[in-house]
Amino acid sequence: MALIYISFSVFLKICHADEKKSVNIYRFSEGEVNNWETKEFAGETKYQLVKVDGQIVLEGEAKASASGIFKNVDVDLIQTPFLNWSWRIEKAHPPLEERTKNGDDYAARIYIVVDGGLFFWQTIALNYVWSSSQPPGSFWPSSYAGDNVMLMALRSKEHHLSTWYREKRNVYKDFKMLFGKEIYHIDAVAIMTDSDNSGGEVRAYYGDIYFSRE
Numbered sequence: 750m751a752l753i754y755i756s757f758s759v760f761l762k763i764c765h766a767d768e769k770k771s772v773n774i775y776r777f778s779e780g781e782v783n784n785w786e787t788k789e790f791a792g793e794t795k796y797q798l799v800k801v802d803g804q805i806v807l808e809g810e811a812k813a814s815a816s817g818i819f820k821n822v823d824v825d826l827i828q829t830p831f832l833n834w835s836w837r838i839e840k841a842h843p844p845l846e847e848r849t850k851n852g853d854d855y856a857a858r859i860y861i862v863v864d865g866g867l868f869f870w871q872t873i874a875l876n877y878v879w880s881s882s883q884p885p886g887s888f889w890p891s892s893y894a895g896d897n898v899m900l901m902a903l904r905s906k907e908h909h910l911s912t913w914y915r916e917k918r919n920v921y922k923d924f925k926m927l928f929g930k931e932i933y934h935i936d937a938v939a940i941m942t943d944s945d946n947s948g949g950e951v952r953a954y955y956g957d958i959y960f961s962r963e
Contacts, residue, residue: 809942817941
């Protein structure tokens with residue numbers, strides 16, 4: 750009986766140790782440049798690692814262009830539901846009609862994607878954006894993808910340029926609120942700085958991105 754008790758205790762410790770406290774997505778601060786893929790929509794946004802305030806970050810600069818970087822990664826939203834990151838805008842869009850196709854440009858945005866697989870029409874995405882016109886906390890469907898892609902403004906024109914802002918979102922709860930369904934796993938995380946529709950020029954910086962348990 751003692752052997753069984755000891756074995757079960759060891760089993761519990763192993764299980765507890767396997768529980769992830771965080772899942773790294775992009776570690777720009779460590780100089781990672783080869784752990785993502787690119788997707789071009791209209792011209793190429795320039796992404797590169799630069800040093801800002803003594804820290805290595807990702808710079809995204811769009812000149813009438815729209816391309817993003819993405820990483821396929823399976824994240825358990827029950828175990829690690831919180832998405833953490835920092836971002837900063839250096840050059841912003843003027844106020845745009847962002848709920849229309851002509852104004853669907855953002856100096857900074859982060860996509861959380863749930864892949865529909867063979868049922869591609871079931872692919873959905875939650876898009877956190879730095880808005881040029883919508884108030885923080887507002888949300889709306891994509892003018893291109895409809896209800897399959899929901900956008901949520903976290904920062905807007907009232908927030909300062911050249912200033913770092915830290916974000917922490919419960920992605921599990923946001924999916925439930927915006928899509929009316931419980932999502933337990935996500936399949937990819939993407940970043941995009943774009944200006945193809947408005948034809949402008951914008952620049953943003955992104956810090957490390959990771960999921961955490963709390």
